[in-house]
Amino acid sequence: MYGIDYGTSNTVVTSDQSGEVELLQLGSNGAVVPSLLYVDVDGRYSIGDTAIAEYGSALERWKDEPVIYDKFRFFQALKFALKDVSFEETLIFGERWSLERLVGEFLRQIKAKADSKSREKCSVAIIGRPVQLSEKKWQDVQLQERFRDACKIAGFTDVHFGLIAFFWWLFCIKKQMKY
Structure with missing residues (x-):
């Protein structure tokens, strides 16, 4: 099972294998992956620091073209857009x-x-979320459903939502850390 803190700016993932919680080192410099997506016309995708590098390269490569955004796209703050x-x-x-x-x-x-x-294919995700995504209950429900749909597109078949503070507490307790 993965615990995912998908933030507007950054994303981190924990893995729970046999009761051992591990903070996965998915970023280029540790656990943190910038929440960025790069897509190019050839169908390649990249995220995080790699997305930043590919975006910079694409800007340089296509700088003399009259329209460059038909060659690539760069997305940030997608969670905010939800x-x-x-x-x-x-x-x-x-x-x-x-x-x-x-x-x-x-x-x-x-x-x-x-x-x-983690050397395993995981289909279960617990996604951290704030107590309230929206002040209006119907919007909160709709936003969570949009997020659930995105998780299913990603390949997660079993998706749950939890409060971020609870995940931090659980992580600290499992690692016997003081917070």
């Missing part, structure tokens, strides 16, 4: 992408890194 109920989709290389698909692709890349690091 809160905008009016944001349903965007065009990427002439194809309609739902916001759930964008978030799902980011999470699919996270899942692939986590599966590789």
Whole structure:
């Protein structure tokens, strides 16, 4: 089972194998992966620091083209966009992408890194969430469902939501740390 703290800026993942909780080192410099997604016209995806590097390379490579964003796209703050109920989709290389698909692709890349690091294919995720995603109950429910749909697109078949503070407490207790 993975515990995922998918934040607007950064993402971290824990793995619970046989009761041992491990903070997975998925980022280029540790556990933290910047919550960024890069997509290019050839169908390649990258996340985190790699997405930043590929975005910079693409800007340089295509700088003399009159229109460069038909070659690549760079996304940040996708979690924040989930809160905008009016944001349903965007065009990427002439194809309609739902916001759930964008978030799902980011999470699919996270899942692939986590599966590789933990040497197992995991389909269960507990996603950390704030107490309230929206002040309006119906929006809160809708946002959680959008997030659940994104997780399913990523390959998680069993998705649960938990409060972030609880995950930190559980992690500290399991590691017998003082907080």
